[in-house]
Amino acid sequence: MDLLAQILINGVLLGGLYAVMALGLALVWGVLNIVNLAHGAFIMLGGYLSWHLYTYLGIDPFLGLPITAVVMFCLGYALQRGVLNLVVRAPMFNTLLITFGLEVVLTYLAQLAFSADFRTINPSYAGSSIALGPVVVPVARLMAFGVAVALTVGMWLFLLHSRLGRAIRATAQNLVAARLYGVEPRHLYAMTFGIGIGLAGAAGGLYGTVSQIDPYIGATLTAKSFAIAIIGGLDNPLGVLVGGLVLGIIESLTVLYVGATFGDVASFGVLVLVLIFRPSGLLGKTA
Amino acid sequence: MSNITMRLAGALFGAVALSAMPAMAEDLVLGASVQLTGPVANTGRYYKDAYEFTIDKINEAGGVKVGDKQYKLALKLYDNQSDVNLSVRQYTQLISQDKVNLLLGPFASNFALADSAVSEKYQVPMVQGGGASDQIFSRKFKYIFGTLAPASNYFGSTIAMMKELDPAPKSVALLYADDAFDVSVADGTRPLLKDAGITVALDERYTSNASDFNSLLSQIKSANVDAVLVAGHETEILNFVRQAKSLAVAPKLYSFTVGVPSEDFRKALGKDADYAFGMSAWLPSADLKDKYFGDAAAFAEAYKAKFGYEPDYHAASGAADVEALVQAVEAAGTLDPKAVRDAIAKLNFDSLYGKIAFAENGQIDLAQTVIQVQDGKVAAVYGAKGFLEKPKYPMPAWNAR
Numbered sequence: 209m210d211l212l213a214q215i216l217i218n219g220v221l222l223g224g225l226y227a228v229m230a231l232g233l234a235l236v237w238g239v240l241n242i243v244n245l246a247h248g249a250f251i252m253l254g255g256y257l258s259w260h261l262y263t264y265l266g267i268d269p270f271l272g273l274p275i276t277a278v279v280m281f282c283l284g285y286a287l288q289r290g291v292l293n294l295v296v297r298a299p300m301f302n303t304l305l306i307t308f309g310l311e312v313v314l315t316y317l318a319q320l321a322f323s324a325d326f327r328t329i330n331p332s333y334a335g336s337s338i339a340l341g342p343v344v345v346p347v348a349r350l351m352a353f354g355v356a357v358a359l360t361v362g363m364w365l366f367l368l369h370s371r372l373g374r375a376i377r378a379t380a381q382n383l384v385a386a387r388l389y390g391v392e393p394r395h396l397y398a399m400t401f402g403i404g405i406g407l408a409g410a411a412g413g414l415y416g417t418v419s420q421i422d423p424y425i426g427a428t429l430t431a432k433s434f435a436i437a438i439i440g441g442l443d444n445p446l447g448v449l450v451g452g453l454v455l456g457i458i459e460s461l462t463v464l465y466v467g468a469t470f471g472d473v474a475s476f477g478v479l480v481l482v483l484i485f486r487p488s489g490l491l492g493k494t495a
Numbered sequence: 496m497s498n499i500t501m502r503l504a505g506a507l508f509g510a511v512a513l514s515a516m517p518a519m520a521e522d523l524v525l526g527a528s529v530q531l532t533g534p535v536a537n538t539g540r541y542y543k544d545a546y547e548f549t550i551d552k553i554n555e556a557g558g559v560k561v562g563d564k565q566y567k568l569a570l571k572l573y574d575n576q577s578d579v580n581l582s583v584r585q586y587t588q589l590i591s592q593d594k595v596n597l598l599l600g601p602f603a604s605n606f607a608l609a610d611s612a613v614s615e616k617y618q619v620p621m622v623q624g625g626g627a628s629d630q631i632f633s634r635k636f637k638y639i640f641g642t643l644a645p646a647s648n649y650f651g652s653t654i655a656m657m658k659e660l661d662p663a664p665k666s667v668a669l670l671y672a673d674d675a676f677d678v679s680v681a682d683g684t685r686p687l688l689k690d691a692g693i694t695v696a697l698d699e700r701y702t703s704n705a706s707d708f709n710s711l712l713s714q715i716k717s718a719n720v721d722a723v724l725v726a727g728h729e730t731e732i733l734n735f736v737r738q739a740k741s742l743a744v745a746p747k748l749y750s751f752t753v754g755v756p757s758e759d760f761r762k763a764l765g766k767d768a769d770y771a772f773g774m775s776a777w778l779p780s781a782d783l784k785d786k787y788f789g790d791a792a793a794f795a796e797a798y799k800a801k802f803g804y805e806p807d808y809h810a811a812s813g814a815a816d817v818e819a820l821v822q823a824v825e826a827a828g829t830l831d832p833k834a835v836r837d838a839i840a841k842l843n844f845d846s847l848y849g850k851i852a853f854a855e856n857g858q859i860d861l862a863q864t865v866i867q868v869q870d871g872k873v874a875a876v877y878g879a880k881g882f883l884e885k886p887k888y889p890m891p892a893w894n895a896r
Contacts, residue, residue: 210717211713211714211717214713214716214717215709215710215713218709218710218713218742219710221709222707222709316532319532319536324532324536324537324540325537325759325762325763326537326729326730326733326759326760326763327763328733328737328763328764328765330737330764330765330767334737334740334741335737335740335741335767335893336741336894337741337742337743339743344716344742344743346738346741346742347741348741349741418737418738418741419706419734419737420730420733420734420737420763422534422537422730423536424533424534424536424577425706428704428706459707459710460707460709460710463701463710463711464710464713464714467699467700468670468699468700468701468702468705468710468711469673469700469701469702471702471705471707472702
């Protein structure tokens with residue numbers, strides 16, 4: 209029983225981390241209709257940025273998250289204005305190609321710049337834990353979970369209530385009508401992509417604190433984020449949180465009851481089931 | 496003049512210019528495909544650096560004497576991007592298009608397993624120092640030789656040590672990744688544990704590249720085992736140790752097939768690397784004499800000075816591979832791949848890596864020394880003759896360090 213409780217806690221905390229990784233991907237996908245295959249590479253860059261802030265400037269990884277997010281936002285904004293806007297209305301295949309290309313370029317630039325060495329962001333509390341009876345809650349994961357929930361709810365409120373958020377949703381729903389109301393799509397797309405990349409950067413900082421960073425972590429993180437975004441649905445950031453939690457819990461339980469090689473089978477199996485039975489995601493509107 | 500005759504004239508001129516060049520020492524070309532990029536680039540670089548370093552050293556010493564001709568060593572190296580399929584294509588290209596004379600290996604068992612099919616098919620010998628899985632050597636291939644100790648015995652010395660520890664661990668959890676090397680390690684470890692009378696409380700295979708070990712660690716904690724043995728890759732071990740700390744899982748002992756000997760690994764973990772056990776078939780000792788480098792200590796020092804990081808057994812094994820090929824060519828007195836192959840099978844020489852002599856199946860046998868991270872440094876704690884240094888055992892709880 210204790211073991212099950214522990215596994216469920218593990219799954220929930222893992223799910224929070226998953227959600228924050230997928231948040232930016234889902235936003236960009238939902239609004240721009242770009243499946244950003246470079247998303248994991250941006251998480252990786254965010255991780256390196258946080259690592260540098262922590263290692264050379266002594267900035268705590270959690271306090272450094274806003275800095276990482278802002279820098280990554282600027283990078284995302286510039287990339288969208290300079291590169292991706294050229295293909296935003298092209299067929300899906302072109303956007304896949306260009307983001308895949310970006311992924312490759314970013315990964316190899318990262319190896320050139322940072323070498324293939326492993327990096328960990330390791331503040332003193334990274335390994336500490338709180339004991340709740342027989343169950344242990346890792347502090348860094350709990351904090352990461354808190355950040356995930358805060359970011360998700362923040363995103364949700366932002367999209368629902370702010371002017372920019374409404375403009376983003378309007379553009380996603382009906383571009384022509386949004387333009388008639390004075391939305392400037394190029395700026396708006398770049399803002400959206402910037403926010404998506406900023407979120408990826410923040411996720412990278414969290415990831416580096418609980419796991420490790422090297423130039424090649426991106427591809428698997430993209431795949432994971434992709435699955436979570438589909439499971440949760442693209443309409444609503446809360447859906448991504450639910451998707452992350454569902455995936456985290458299912459993976460943890462699978463490892464316990466079936467075997468450690470079946471974690472991915474379970475998560476991508478759920479992906480297939482969701483695509484069959486609820487194609488717009490668990491919280492998405494049914495057609 | 497028409498366009499075609501212009502080109503013909505150009506080609507002719509080029510040919511004349513080439514043939515008029517002065518005769519230089521001929522190259523003896525070694526071919527290899529190594530992981531310079533991709534997820535295992537971190538270990539792949541040991542091989543690239545070791546190959547180049549050793550080749551330069553041998554060339555400085557005058558190169559290779561084959562019969563009465565002097566050759567200069569050259570390396571034709573491809574980056575396989577940590578992709579097995581690409582490395583198979585590259586080895587095929589090395590033989591059929593680049594016409595290299597002999598082959599050096601890639602890193603990792605799954606690569607060596609696939610690439611050795613190429614060397615076997617074209618009957619060009621490959622001496623590889625990156626694949627230890629017993630599977631590579633169980634197929635009766637004649638052109639593959641390996642300088643890593645057999646995977647099945649990686650934990651042999653660790654288990655021998657466990658029997659002599661006080662209190663001796665009674666139960667273990669065995670975790671291993673699902674690839675050729677780690678499966679061989681697990682298959683070899685189970686009977687050793689049984690013979691030692693140690694219970695295997697948890698025996699779990701996990702997916703290569705897994706980053707989340709929380710569930711497995713919770714099971715380990717719940718089963719309350721004394722020791723944990725993990726066969727995996729460095730990134731996995733890093734995550735394992737970090738997550739063990741954050742879940743306050745502290746068995747009396749844990750040991751890993753990789754990571755502990757590597758400087759980068761210890762740096763990434765910092766103080767948390769302490770108490771981790773591992774094994775190495777090679778330590779940079781001045782007792783290991785070498786024809787080209789003097790001894791292993793001198794090799795390690797020169798290597799660190801040149802590349803800025805400490806060599807571990809991967810690097811030493813890679814250096815030994817180059818030396819093995821060179822010694823075999825000199826003994827054979829010809830570059831004919833079949834004759835060189837037979838000479839490799841007969842090799843018996845001392846190198847910076849240890850004694851190089853291949854068994855019938857093509858694999859070398861070296862004893863694994865148990866090592867442990869103590870205060871950020873690697874200490875050799877247990878060898879063939881018993882304890883070398885006192886191991887730090889049992890491992891204290893994480894909050895008591």
